Amino acid sequence: QVQLAESGGGVVQAGTSLRLSCVGSGFTFSSWGIHWVRQAPGKGLEWVTVIWYDGSKKYYVESVKGRFIISRDNSKNTVYLQMNSLRAEDTAVYYCARDVAEYSNSMDYWGQGTLVTVSS
Amino acid sequence: QSVLTQPPSVSGTPGQRVTISCSGGSSNIGSNSVNWYQHLPGTAPKLLIFNNYERPSGVPDRFSGSKSGTSASLAISGLQSEDEGDYYCATWDDSLNGVFGGGTKLTVL
Numbered sequence: 001q002v003q004l005a006e007s008g009g010g011v012v013q014a015g016t017s018l019r020l021s022c023v024g025s026g027f028t029f030s031s032w033g034i035h036w037v038r039q040a041p042g043k044g045l046e047w048v049t050v051i052w053y054d055g056s057k058k059y060y061v062e063s064v065k066g067r068f069i070i071s072r073d074n075s076k077n078t079v080y081l082q083m084n085s086l087r088a089e090d091t092a093v094y095y096c097a098r099d100v101a102e103y104s105n106s107m108d109y110w111g112q113g114t115l116v117t118v119s120s
Numbered sequence: 121q122s123v124l125t126q127p128p129s130v131s132g133t134p135g136q137r138v139t140i141s142c143s144g145g146s147s148n149i150g151s152n153s154v155n156w157y158q159h160l161p162g163t164a165p166k167l168l169i170f171n172n173y174e175r176p177s178g179v180p181d182r183f184s185g186s187k188s189g190t191s192a193s194l195a196i197s198g199l200q201s202e203d204e205g206d207y208y209c210a211t212w213d214d215s216l217n218g219v220f221g222g223g224t225k226l227t228v229l
Contacts (some may be wrong), residue, residue, distance in 0.1 A: 047218030108200035
């Protein structure tokens with residue numbers, strides 16, 4: 001069965017970096033795009049970034065441009081989210097999710113999420 | 121403020137039909153398909169509707185979606201207690217980023 005598992009969350013200080021990982025299984029990982037979506041405490045879902053199946057295209061929400069970098073290693077069935085210059089407002093549960101179709105923001109399988117807490 | 125506007129809350133009694141609206145603009149809903157997600161407490165979000173009205177396998181036909189112009193809606197018929205949770209509309213924006221609505225909390229009375 002299709003599964004996605006995030007890891008790498010934790011408590012960090014503002015201004016530092018953290019790298020999240022998303023490992024996929026049960027499907028041909030290299031054929032699917034992957035999104036990151038976050039939910040801050042008490043807030044709604046916020047789309048963060050997406051990477052195409054082959055890594056050829058990457059898009060970001062304005063608030064993380066220049067600070068976050070998404071990448072993938074299809075040989076390891078893994079997508080990474082490198083988060084730099086972290087801010088208190090980046091505190092959230094981060095989910096990775098499989099993309100149904102390009103330019104659709106449609107995600108059919110989600111991980112359980114990993115919590116990132118940025119202390120100021 | 122979210123790019124897509126949803127009512128903060130809706131409620132209904134078991135068996136009733138409720139609808140959740142989602143309003144956007146020409147660069148998002150107006151030119152891209154709409155998706156709906158259900159997010160129940162303590163679980164990962166779940167895709168309910170994609171491509172405006174299509175249901176993934178396993179999603180009951182009690183859930184239906186529609187879109188007209190720059191607005192979309194999700195209808196839930198035969199409301200059940202287990203439907204209680206948060207619902208989000210989502211789409212792509214032509215400025216090359218994904219967007220979500222602010223979310224609607226559904227309460228089953």
